[in-house]
Amino acid sequence: MTSLGHDHYCDEIVGQTALLRSHLAGADLAATVPTCPDWTLRQLAVHVGGAHRWVEHIVRTRATEAVSEERVAGTEGPQDDDPAALDAWLAEGAAKTAGVLRAAGPDTAAWTWAWERTAGFWARRMAHETVIHRADAAIAADVTYEVAPELAADAIDEWLQIVRFAQETDPDDAARELRGGGRSIHLHATDTEPGLDAEWLIEFGDEGIGWRRGHEKATVALRGPLTDILLAFYRRLPPDGGKLEVLGERELLDFWLERATFG
DSSP, rough: OOOHHHHHHHHHHHHHHHHHHHHHSSSSSEEETTTEHHHHHHHHHHHHHHHHHHHHHHHTTTTTOOOOOOOOTTTTTOOSOOOHHHHHHHHHHHHHHHHHHHHTTTTOOOOOOOOOOOOBHHHHHHHHHHHHHHHHHHHHTTTTOOOOOOHHHHHHHHHHHHHHHHHOOTOOOOGOOOOOTEEEEEESSSSOOSSSSEEEEEEETTEEEEEEEOOOOEEEEEEOHHHHHHHHHHSOOOOTTOEEEEEEOHHHHHHHHOOOOOO
């Protein structure tokens, strides 16, 4: 599985944040986010901007251990409740984070919570963090949401890596239950160009999940547009509503969705 490249991810942090800001423009920032019901739209935006600043601090300081977000200046959002202040704060944080990541380069060592401790990990993670939370904002603001196919496909790859990492490292994570041979899930995007391999086979093994790109028979298949598959897999859309369809054992897909969580 190949990544999109460090500079591409840095560009996406800024570009996806700009799109997020466009979703917030004119929206009721006090409205509840349906896909993150503990948050208002403003709180969602502050979460994203705070994550950007937290990562910027980790990479800029070359942190070698976990950093509490409370120790990082500015993560709590702008003091001014004016939407324009929030917009400027989001833009500034994304630009600073992308700039620090770009200057560091992908191989620079920095603490992460994951399998790879580099600035490159954070560039990819923050790009996809922003992609998914932009969907939350778009759903709350009732505006159109689209993602470039190669970015959506890479977000699915990264999500599968996160689920496998949770299985291997956290004995209390529900993802550890996604085991046992003979069961599999097929993701089948129906709207991508021939040059992009946007199908996945996810197999349940005794040691955890494995996956590969390609078209293969499975216990259950989730079929539809790539962006919708991404959002369903991240539990932002129902798996059999709208343009998506489930073929095969729906119970296995539900079993996955209930246990493959993040945060």
